[in-house]
Amino acid sequence: MTSTSRAFRPATAGSVLALAVSAALLSPAAPAHAAGNAVPTYEVKINLTAAALDASHAPTAAVRSAFGITGSAKARSYSYYDTDARALDAEGWSVRLRHKDGSSFEETYKKRFPVTDGNLDAALNAANAAGFDSSDTNYKAEVDWGYGKQTLSFSTEKKRSATGYSGTSMPSGDTGRGWLVNDIPGKLADAKTAGWGTSTLGASRAHGPVTAKVYGGAWGGSDDAGIEVLPVVGASGSGTEYVVELSFKTGDPAAAAKLHKDSIAVAEAKGWLYRGDILKTQLILDRY
Numbered sequence: 710m711t712s713t714s715r716a717f718r719p720a721t722a723g724s725v726l727a728l729a730v731s732a733a734l735l736s737p738a739a740p741a742h743a744a745g746n747a748v749p750t751y752e753v754k755i756n757l758t759a760a761a762l763d764a765s766h767a768p769t770a771a772v773r774s775a776f777g778i779t780g781s782a783k784a785r786s787y788s789y790y791d792t793d794a795r796a797l798d799a800e801g802w803s804v805r806l807r808h809k810d811g812s813s814f815e816e817t818y819k820k821r822f823p824v825t826d827g828n829l830d831a832a833l834n835a836a837n838a839a840g841f842d843s844s845d846t847n848y849k850a851e852v853d854w855g856y857g858k859q860t861l862s863f864s865t866e867k868k869r870s871a872t873g874y875s876g877t878s879m880p881s882g883d884t885g886r887g888w889l890v891n892d893i894p895g896k897l898a899d900a901k902t903a904g905w906g907t908s909t910l911g912a913s914r915a916h917g918p919v920t921a922k923v924y925g926g927a928w929g930g931s932d933d934a935g936i937e938v939l940p941v942v943g944a945s946g947s948g949t950e951y952v953v954e955l956s957f958k959t960g961d962p963a964a965a966a967k968l969h970k971d972s973i974a975v976a977e978a979k980g981w982l983y984r985g986d987i988l989k990t991q992l993i994l995d996r997y
Contacts, residue, residue: 744844746833749861750958751965753854755972756983757936757953766951768924768936775975776955777928778936785809786877788917789993790889796909802897803990804910806885808877814869818894824852824859832861840896847894854969855986867892882915916997929968933958939989942996952987 761772768778787807791797797804805817820841824832829852841848841863848863869888879885890911897906921939928934939952955976957968976982 744837744842746830746837747841747843747845747848747850747863749829749833749850749852750960751852751854751962753957753959753965753968753972754986755856755955755969755976756985756987757955757976757981758983759951759953761936761953761976761981762938762951766938766940767922768938768953771979772936772981773924773926775979776926776936776972777934778924778926780925780935782922782924783810784877784920784922786879786918786920788879788882788885788915788919788997789990790886790910790913790915791994792909792913795994797906797913798990798994800900802900802906804889804897804913805990806879806889806915808871808874808879810877813871814874814880814888816867816869816889816892817864818866818897819862819864820848820896822861822863824861827859829859829861836861836863848896852965854965855988856973856984858986865894877920879915879918885915886911886913916994919993919997929957929971930964931957931959931968941992944996946996952989952992953983954987954989 757772761768763769767782772778785807787805790804790806801821803817803819803821805815805819807815807817809815820836820839822832822836822839822841836842836850841850845863848865851862851864853860853862869892874880880888890907893907893910897910898904900906919939919941921937924936924938926934934957935955937952937954937956939954940949941952942948943950955972957965957972959965959968973982
């Protein structure tokens with residue numbers, strides 16, 4: 710019995726190309742590499758009561774000693790820019806113009822993400838989805854850790870010459886707004902929709918200025934400890950209230966947790982602790 714067989718024929722260049730294209734179309738595409746979550750630094754912020762101040766509204770000698778505050782007062786003035794309806798704040802953005810004595814103006818654009826029930830990973834994931842990840846070195850990631858509240862923020866800063874401005878003097882509201890709009894970063898400029906941030910900031914006004922005094926030092930392993938004393942107009946629109954904020958900066962989450970615990974314990978034992986979180990941005994937007 711004779712069997713017939715089909716002879717093997719070598720593939721032509723055209724058939725190889727066709728097979729390759731077919732395989733590429735049928736195979737799933739390799740996933741694009743996504744940038745990892747940002748790695749934040751930490752700033753512990755604990756508010757103190759008026760009992761922490763002396764008659765001149767400076768930290769008392771006992772407070773200075775307890776928290777390693779050795780520096781003399783340094784002044785800084787600042788304003789936040791937002792619309793009367795606080796449209797930027799509603800989207801988690803704050804825009805600040807600040808002038809430290811003897812320095813250039815600092816323009817700070819900050820985007821905030823809430824940290825719910827201490828779940829920082831969820832906040833970092835939300836930030837990543839919004840375009841704030843480890844690949845964007847223009848923004849600094851930081852966790853603000855207050856008495857009972859944590860907030861993840863991403864901020865970028867630009868400078869303006871202070872030539873012609875003495876001390877901590879501030880420009881007019883119109884001038885400051887013009888600077889900030891001109892230097893607006895892309896993430897804010899096109900937040901929500903193309904051009905939304907630019908037009909919203911262009912319709913903003915200055916909330917402030919306020920002028921604070923800051924005292925520096927080192928404590929509990931942090932070389933960047935400080936107390937800011939900020940006078941603000943009273944809630945009734947008259948008089949003056951003093952916000953006292955004790956703060957420590959560190960890059961280590963474990964160190965931040967210890968600073969948070971230990972500073973609260975010391976302030977509470979001394980009778981200086983304010984049991985709550987005073988958010989300066991919100992306070993200034995509310996009262997100015």
